[in-house]
Amino acid sequence: MLEAHFAVPMLEAILVAINTRLLPEEILYILEHSGCKALIVDTELAEPLARIEDRLPKDLKTITVTDRTLSPVHPVPLKKSEGDYEAALACSDGGGIGFSLEDENHTLAINYTSGTTGRPKGVMYTHRGAALNAFGTPIYSGINRDSVYLWTVPMFHCNGWVFPYSVTLVGGTHVCLRKFRPELVFDLVEKEGVTDLCGAPTVMLGICQYAAESGRRFPHCVRANTAGAPPSPTLLENCRKVGIEVKHLYGLTETYGPHTTCRMEPEWETLPLHEQALLLARQGVANANALHLRVVDSDMNDVPRDGETLGDVCMRGNNVMKGYFNNPEATEEAFRGGWFHSGDLGVMHPDGYIELRDRKKDIIISGGENISTIEVEKTVVRHPAVLECAVIAIPDDKWGEVPKAFVTLKPGATATVEEIVTHCRSHIAHFKCPKQVEFGELPKTATGKVQKFVLREREWAGREKRVN
Incomplete structure (x- = not known):
């Protein structure tokens, strides 16, 4: 990764460093949206990629890297690869890359x-x-x-x-x-x-x-x-x-x-x-x-x-x-x-x-990672028992903030906290999943809009700030 931070820009190409904690669908979206043409993959971290390999863009070239210093080495094989990164370096004449930038x-x-x-x-x-x-x-x-x-x-x-x-x-x-x-x-x-x-x-x-x-x-x-x-x-x-x-x-x-x-x-x-x-x-x-x-x-x-x-x-x-x-x-x-x-x-x-006091955007910052509350809400409501959901940040001593989901179930439906969390973990990165789940009716305005501020006031009561 450190070498790529220099080599890719020197080629006047664009570097897209992908969070290794993302799930396959999230990785696929980034690859497609950015229009990536080449992908350097650490085989120790390739498991999510292996699950979507057949859906990758057809013109995407994949170069694999295996860290031989690991003991034991547990590479995840990929069906399509243009070759090994270290092997390619070994064939280099060491002449370097000529760099020029017009803009x-x-x-x-x-x-x-x-x-x-x-x-x-x-x-x-x-x-x-x-x-x-x-x-x-x-x-x-x-x-x-x-x-x-x-x-x-x-x-x-x-x-x-x-x-x-x-x-x-x-x-x-x-x-x-x-x-x-x-x-x-x-x-x-x-x-x-x-x-x-x-x-x-x-x-x-x-x-x-x-x-x-x-x-x-x-x-x-x-x-x-x-x-x-x-x-x-x-x-x-x-x-x-x-x-x-x-x-x-x-x-x-x-x-x-x-x-x-x-x-x-x-x-x-x-x-x-x-x-x-x-x-x-x-x-x-x-x-x-x-x-x-x-x-x-x-x-x-x-x-x-x-x-x-x-x-x-x-x-x-x-x-x-x-x-x-x-x-x-x-x-x-x-x-x-x-x-x-x-x-x-x-x-x-x-x-x-x-000094920050609150956040206008529906973003949770947990351990330095950005989490979209809307993304988590969309995931929760995909559970067959869930009618609607609101997700907010709650304070956490270790992570600063973590997601909490307030869930209303469909009439006659049942679900447990564990079922909701397990469902989320199968669809989004684990760090984005709710750390707490509470069942009940959501506070709403007369027009039916969920009042997240009511939930925040309750969860952050006694604190001067609404960010942690």
């Missing part, structure tokens, strides 16, 4: 993200955007030629937040991690001298839980950029015990990953831990490569910097997408008024830091 705004990558329609949208990154983000990342992250970066963020997430290019740009070292395991993280920090990593709070939580159980600590301070949910006071304290310096980032697939930074300021260090956590839980200020960050009202006027007035969080800059692939309507809607609308509601504090 810096040529699309470099398309990253698919869950949308409110339930179908993922293809977010287009440009060569210019990726390059400028690579230049800007060292400013907020602190990486340099002495950095040893551990890959705990999947490269299918916003092209790894553009860190493939940033780490290489500064002359740092990449340490690739095939699968996140806390004990392996400790081993690599000790063996390779890892200095930096990124990940959702669930990654940090896993590291801290393992440290508490094993008694292990990092031999030196490791800088960690976390996004997807604000770090809690408990997590901050535990990270410090392990030897992790946490920096909170915020962004979307549409902003090449991180758009803002919230890091520990010197004047905060003397504050009680709880107060530090409240400050660090804010989404922060725009990164160096972002033009502006605004919180606006319905007329596109900036809201007061009072930490109370709610508005739309809008972005503009070199780290904002080119648009949605083959979806001009969604692109126009996202950029109304000349600014990218994140779909998040927030406040602007007097010190210029923003």
Whole structure:
């Protein structure tokens, strides 16, 4: 994957990194919608692809990769393959690829993200955007030629937040991690001298839980950029015990990953831990490569910097997408008024830091993964016993947010929680499936529209914010 991040753009082709946790139908949709012509497949992860191989586009060429360092190796055979990746490299003359680019705004990558329609949208990154983000990342992250970066963020997430290019740009070292395991993280920090990593709070939580159980600590301070949910006071304290310096980032697939930074300021260090956590839980200020960050009202006027007035969080800059692939309507809607609308509601504090309070879009962010509530609802109602369904995000200590389904059954029909969850797991990726199911009537308006806000108010009662 790291090699592909360089080779594919150098060919002036477009990189489409696919989430390995998706189900076959979701993968097929992305392949067809993006018009992929070649597919590089890790045979250890090829099982979903094998199930749809006969339905793949006829002109799609498949190249397989088998990691021989695995023990034991469990490759999933594919009936159609143009050859083996490593064998092709072995036949190369080592001459490299001649690279020239006439237009810096040529699309470099398309990253698919869950949308409110339930179908993922293809977010287009440009060569210019990726390059400028690579230049800007060292400013907020602190990486340099002495950095040893551990890959705990999947490269299918916003092209790894553009860190493939940033780490290489500064002359740092990449340490690739095939699968996140806390004990392996400790081993690599000790063996390779890892200095930096990124990940959702669930990654940090896993590291801290393992440290508490094993008694292990990092031999030196490791800088960690976390996004997807604000770090809690408990997590901050535990990270410090392990030897992790946490920096909170915020962004979307549409902003090449991180758009803002919230890091520990010197004047905060003397504050009680709880107060530090409240400050660090804010989404922060725009990164160096972002033009502006605004919180606006319905007329596109900036809201007061009072930490109370709610508005739309809008972005503009070199780290904002080119648009949605083959979806001009969604692109126009996202950029109304000349600014990218994140779909998040927030406040602007007097010190210029923003803080999210709610989400306009029906998107759940669970462990850093986007989940469309509409997609989950459509899946639930396919169950023969279900009449209707509403899905919302509920707070979760581990994942930040998880889906909860409120289900009304057809008259005379019966179903259990386990049956609903099992049904969902057979149709959508497991991380998208409801973690809780509640049966009963749904609250509605006089016109019959489901009042999701009533469900949210009940589930989030006692919490200041409606995002976690």
